[in-house]
Amino acid sequence: MTSPRETVPLTDAGESLRVRDLPKVSLHDHLEGGLRESTILEVGQTLGLALPAGDVESLSDWFLGVAHSGSLVTFLESFWMSDAIMQTADVLSRVACEYVLDLAFDGVIYGEVRWAPENKLTKGLTLDEAVEAVQSGLETGQAMAAKRGHRIVVRQILTAMRNGTNSVEVARLAVRWRVRGVVGFDIAGPESGFPPSLHREAFDLLAGELFPVTVHAGEADGVDSIRSAIVDGRACRIGHGVRIAEDIKGTELGPVARWVRDRGLILETSPTSNLQTGAVTSAGGSLNDHPFDRLYRLGFAVTINTDNRLISQTTLSHEIALMCAAFGYGPADLERFQLNALSGAFVDAEERAELEADIRHGHAAGTWGTRRRPDRAAY
Ligand SMILES: [Zn+2]
Secondary structure: OOOHHHOOOOOOHHHHHHHHHOOEEEEEEEOOOOOOHHHHHHHHHHHOOOOOOOOHHHHHHHHHHHHOOOOHHHHHHOOHHHHHHOOOHHHHHHHHHHHHHHHHHOOEEEEEEEEOHHHOOOOOOOHHHHHHHHHHHHHHHHHHHHHOOOOOEEEEEEEEEOOOOOHHHHHHHHHHHHHOOEEEEEEEOOOOOOOHHHHHHHHHHHHHOOOOEEEEEOOOOOHHHHHHHHHOOOOOEEEEOHHHHHHEEOOEEOHHHHHHHHOOOEEEEOHHHHHHOOOOHHHOOOHHHOOHHHHHHOOOEEEEOOEOOOOOOOOHHHHHHHHHHHHOOOHHHHHHHHHHHHHHOOOOHHHHHHHHHHHHHHHOOOOOOOOOOOOHHHO
16 A cells, blocks of 8 residues: 555655655654554554544545644644554554654665653553663664665654653653663653753753753744753754744844854754744745745755654655755755754764765765665565
């Protein structure tokens, strides 16, 4: 069966195909926001959940309706199905394995998947058991992809809910698992009213452990939220960060924008999601109004991400193709976006050098379109 995610109308289907062939890095993608519809249906029906649709196509349509609500809070509410399902080790492992295979199919060679362990404990799992289950699924998925000729590495970022109270516990959990697959910490959830400063204790702990942090900021709140992500969170990357544009007048950068650009902080921009959650509404609300291109031309380290592939019915290749259509990007731009992402990836220098060689080779003139990915059925 063909996934609806592959049949999303594109402005140039041929171009999209070639984007899928390019080696890519995925920095900002939620495990809960990327389940296969078939998995939600199968597990959800077994659990007797009142699902909003009974088949893959109707469920995809339902998500599209939610995604176009224009509100981050409504958008986040659609996570309830994922959280209801992801409560046992078996399902967590399955979802993580499928995650790796779906990214491998899309041409991703390195990914960091974020998810919130604290929302997965209603059936008795401990935080450590939940992380173990996800890690086991990621490792199985990577081994399966390798057998099919695709080398992909996916590691975990543990997310604490910014409207919750246990960020310190999640921070400790992340540090505990740094020896096996956990490379970063994040806070997510309603941004407005829940600034990173509320979680200062967790961030202090992480800073003391020299543990990498990314923070959702500048999505549903403005420049002060980004400042708090930097000052209180000591964020190495900013989740979305699109509202940094509010600190720029013409080509004149305010202090927060200057810090983000001049220090090379990675902006984990997610074009479709940013439109759907209203993050770029003040800029005009269409993809052409997205500040991505302006930020890129001003020298910000922009990257392209998916955020929630299921809810937004997208893939990383699709997001890249959309930006190419909106702003006329070519191979050199696409290579830059991937090298930006790699520069912010929570990897060591040796691994970064290897991945950089793969990205440069894959984007080199003349190799476009020559590295055909296997058919969907192989995944
Ligand atoms: Zn996100």
